Structures are given as C-alpha cells and as structure tokens.
Amino acid sequence: MFAQSSLNVRNKRVESLFRTLFLLMTILLIIPVVIILGTLVAKGGGSLSIDFLFTDPTNGMTAGGIFPALLGTILIVVVALIASVPLGVAAAIYLNEYAGDNWFTRLIQLAIINLAGVPSIVHALFGVGAFVLFFGFGTSILAASLTLAIMTLPVVIVSTRESLRSVPQAFREACWNMGATRWQTIRRVVLPNAVSGILTGIILEVSRTAGETAPIMFTGAAFFLPFLPQSVFDQTMALSLHLFVVSTQVPGVPEGLPYGVALVLIGLVLLMNSISIAFRMYLRGKKKW
Amino acid sequence: MVNQAAAVTKNEAEVKIAVRDLSISYGGVPALTGVTLDVREHEIFGIIGPANAGKTSFIKTLNRMDTFDSSMKVEGQILFNGLDVTKLKNIYALRSRIGVVFPLPVGLPLTIYENVALSPRLRGIKDKSELDVIVERCLTRAALWDEVKDRLSSLGSLLSGGQQQRLTIARALSQEPDVLMLDEFSIAVDPVTTMRIEDVLKELKHEMTIILVTNLVQQARRLADRTAFFLDGRCVEIGDTEELFTGNVKDQKTLDYIEGKFG
Numbered sequence: 001m002f003a004q005s006s007l008n009v010r011n012k013r014v015e016s017l018f019r020t021l022f023l024l025m026t027i028l029l030i031i032p033v034v035i036i037l038g039t040l041v042a043k044g045g046g047s048l049s050i051d052f053l054f055t056d057p058t059n060g061m062t063a064g065g066i067f068p069a070l071l072g073t074i075l076i077v078v079v080a081l082i083a084s085v086p087l088g089v090a091a092a093i094y095l096n097e098y099a100g101d102n103w104f105t106r107l108i109q110l111a112i113i114n115l116a117g118v119p120s121i122v123h124a125l126f127g128v129g130a131f132v133l134f135f136g137f138g139t140s141i142l143a144a145s146l147t148l149a150i151m152t153l154p155v156v157i158v159s160t161r162e163s164l165r166s167v168p169q170a171f172r173e174a175c176w177n178m179g180a181t182r183w184q185t186i187r188r189v190v191l192p193n194a195v196s197g198i199l200t201g202i203i204l205e206v207s208r209t210a211g212e213t214a215p216i217m218f219t220g221a222a223f224f225l226p227f228l229p230q231s232v233f234d235q236t237m238a239l240s241l242h243l244f245v246v247s248t249q250v251p252g253v254p255e256g257l258p259y260g261v262a263l264v265l266i267g268l269v270l271l272m273n274s275i276s277i278a279f280r281m282y283l284r285g286k287k288k289w
Numbered sequence: 290m291v292n293q294a295a296a297v298t299k300n301e302a303e304v305k306i307a308v309r310d311l312s313i314s315y316g317g318v319p320a321l322t323g324v325t326l327d328v329r330e331h332e333i334f335g336i337i338g339p340a341n342a343g344k345t346s347f348i349k350t351l352n353r354m355d356t357f358d359s360s361m362k363v364e365g366q367i368l369f370n371g372l373d374v375t376k377l378k379n380i381y382a383l384r385s386r387i388g389v390v391f392p393l394p395v396g397l398p399l400t401i402y403e404n405v406a407l408s409p410r411l412r413g414i415k416d417k418s419e420l421d422v423i424v425e426r427c428l429t430r431a432a433l434w435d436e437v438k439d440r441l442s443s444l445g446s447l448l449s450g451g452q453q454q455r456l457t458i459a460r461a462l463s464q465e466p467d468v469l470m471l472d473e474f475s476i477a478v479d480p481v482t483t484m485r486i487e488d489v490l491k492e493l494k495h496e497m498t499i500i501l502v503t504n505l506v507q508q509a510r511r512l513a514d515r516t517a518f519f520l521d522g523r524c525v526e527i528g529d530t531e532e533l534f535t536g537n538v539k540d541q542k543t544l545d546y547i548e549g550k551f552g
Contacts, residue, residue, distance in 0.1 A: 100359065173357055174395040174457075178408045178464055179385025188407060193398050
C-alpha cells in the first residue's frame, strides 16, 4: 500500500534539494555578521580597557581613549530621542486612532514612506540649511540631534503604529460603546497595552542612529575637540565620525585603535538592542489577552 | 408587510425607542430595509431570525455603531426618548445610556475591578469607596460576584468564556443604562450560565429596557415580552411573544421559523 512510486522518490529528492538550498542561504546570511564581529574582537579587543572608554584621545588621536566621542554619541542620540519620540508617537496616534481613510491621510502616509527613503546625506544637507543656518543653532549637538530626529521620525511613526494596531479593535469598540471618547479610550485602554511595544520599537530603531555619520558630520560632530560639550549648543565628538577620522584621516594610528572604536560603537548599538529585546520578552510574558 | 398599527405603539409615553422606516446598507448592498417598530419601556424586546437577517445591523444603529464602519449607511429615523439619534451630536451621552453585550465577550485588558469601574470613572467618579460599591453591585447583579470577589485584581481577560460574558454584562450595568442590548449573548456560554444570565435579565427588566437578539427561538420565548421576526433584511412580523409561539401569526414564514422548518 505504501510502496514508493517513482513520483514519490522524485518529490523526496526535490524536497531535500530545496531544504538544503534554503539552509545554505541562511548560513550565507550570517557569515558576514560572524566575520565582522570576529575581526573586530580579534583586532580591536586588545585596545579595549576601562581607560580606553573613559580617557581623552592624545597625541593627535593616535593614542589615548575615546571618552569625548562616546559621550557625544550618547548625547546626540538622547537629544534626538527627546525630539523625535513625542512628535512621532503623537503623529502615529493621530494616524491610527483618529484619522479616517481619506486622501489626506493617504498623502501623509506617502510622505512618511518617502521620508524614510531619503538618503542620509540629503538629511545632512537639510539639517545644515534648516537647523545650522536658518534656525541659527550653528554646528551643535542640537542641530545634529534634530537632523537625526527628522531622519528617525518615519521609523518611530511606523513602529508606534504597529504597536497601536496590535491592540484588538474589539477593545476600542467596547470602550466607545460605553460612551468613551476617542481620547479616553486611547488613555485607558489602547496606550497602556501598546506602550511596551512603542518603547521597545523606539529603542530598537533609534539605537541604530547611533552609528549614523553623514547627518551629524556637517551639523554638529567635530573632527577633534580638546574639551567636552557644555550645552546642546556646543559641538561634540562622536564615535561614528571618530571612527572615520582615525581610520582614514590621521596618519600613524596604531592598527588596533580603529577596530577598538568600531567595537565600542557596535557594542553600544548591540547593548541597546539587547535591552530592547529583553524588555520585549519580559513584557510579552505579561501579555494581557 | 408589517402591520403598521401593530408595530407602532399608540401610547407614546411607553415608547423607549421608536424606529421609523429604517434602512441599512453596507457599501451599497442593503442589509435591512424599511423597518418600523417601537421598543417599549421596561420590556424585553426579542429579535429572532436566521443569519443575515439584519438583526445585528439593526441594534448597531441604535447606539450609532455605524460610525465605526465607514461603509455602513443608515437611513430613516430612530427616536430615543423622542430624540432622533441619527442626527444627534452628543453620541457619547447616547452610548453611555445603552449597554451592549456581544456574542463573544470582550474582557478589556484590565483587572476585573477596573473592567467594571471603567464606565463610572469615565463619568468622573473618582471616590474609591463609591467605586467599590458600584463594582460589587454590578458584579452581583451579573451573577459573577461570588466567583470573583477574591480576585478582583486579576485580569478580566483571563476569566472563562462564560465568566467573561457576565463580566461584560456587569460592565454594561455599570453604565447605569436605560437600555441593555444583547446580541446572541449565549453563543460562547454554557447552558447553566445561560440560564443564570436569563434569570438576571428577568430581574433587570424592572429597571431598564432590554433588547435581546437571539438565534435561539426558545430563549426569545422564555424571556421576551414581544418578539420581532427578521428575515432577509426585513422585519416580517412583530407581536406578543406568546401569540407568536402559540401559532397566532400573520405570516406563515414566522411560524415555519419558530417551528424550526428553516433556520
């Protein structure tokens, strides 16, 4: 009854062929990641130390630590977050909870998608025109952060909308049926259940901007500064630009140093991502429906 | 089709909801056509009929749920205490006076306590002791208090289906509504719980008007004072429940449906 026909044999062979093919593609995918991380750790691991993280660069950036750049990157990302999160979350709430499906909202969505597709160098030039010159912030942390904020707005909006969408419509309707206004429904039912997703999404997306170079190099990041920024109107060093500088612009840099900087930058981003993922797993365990 | 004189109550003081020539369509496809009927104060008004008869669409218009669905178009008049709800500006006030229970219970992702306290909170009641009283009273009336009184702070969405449905009813009662609408509430509920809820409804009738949509004709017979039979987007017949169930019908289709010849 279950004797193998030639068709069975052929199907099996094709099955294992595709299975192997897809497996190979998956392995191929992780090879670059492994190589990048492996090289960085092998070549840059030696230059890592507490001193490296917390001292200033010396000898024309060929020795010493990276503290101003590390601090600068964290500052720029934090200020960018402060600017983009309220704006992006508010826009996402409007689009998901209030706006009807009409030409106006479709136009806005199109604009958001297009904003996400703008190359970062164009954002950089926009930042120079708008924040550095027009608003007169000069090349400063504020200008760099606002440029990054504009760049991350689309991802903040999209990830917030996804979180809002994951709250079942039945909850909203049950609430409306009790006579609740839209805002009462959002505040009492939608936001408390979406806030975890919104937060993790934002951390995940925005931590990626820590590595951006182009948008900040004309707007606020400095080649080298002998002092730390005193306010958001000062320039600052940043890890991404520092990496570019020590690997291409300065002669006589020991080989391990750029790898060390890269390792710190990637470690910072991975740390933020891990926090976000751990946070998400923790909250998923507490899911309320 | 419908005898207008029978559908429309003469003594206007008794009328809670007056529906006049109501038609509903979804994206141009009619779901309900030309319904005229009165729901009287303090009665259980049953609506029976097979699937796609327009029963759910009908009750959705009463508290303006048509605003949730842009494809849903409503024509005609619905007078709630004499006010036309289709032209009403303050639909929040209207909805707060109508409790709604749907086939599948919707336990909000809040604690049991907060599920019931939500509506009073929306009305601006903040006093904890006052909320406690409301929560206990509503859960008791929904025949759920004894089962949940020791775990009011656990999530409402973790209760069993039958318990969640009673929680939904308790939540509807916390609105202190004039009208309670139930749409096939017993679909996800076991028979014993169904009977308990039916007993609750008989009690509640003295305080509010109840509209009971059901696909169980015997449930309509047990509970409803008057019953409307909907079929294919029309209201075929409205009459005293006992009259209909003793075969005193104007349209043969009503009798056929009640007797289970089609469904």
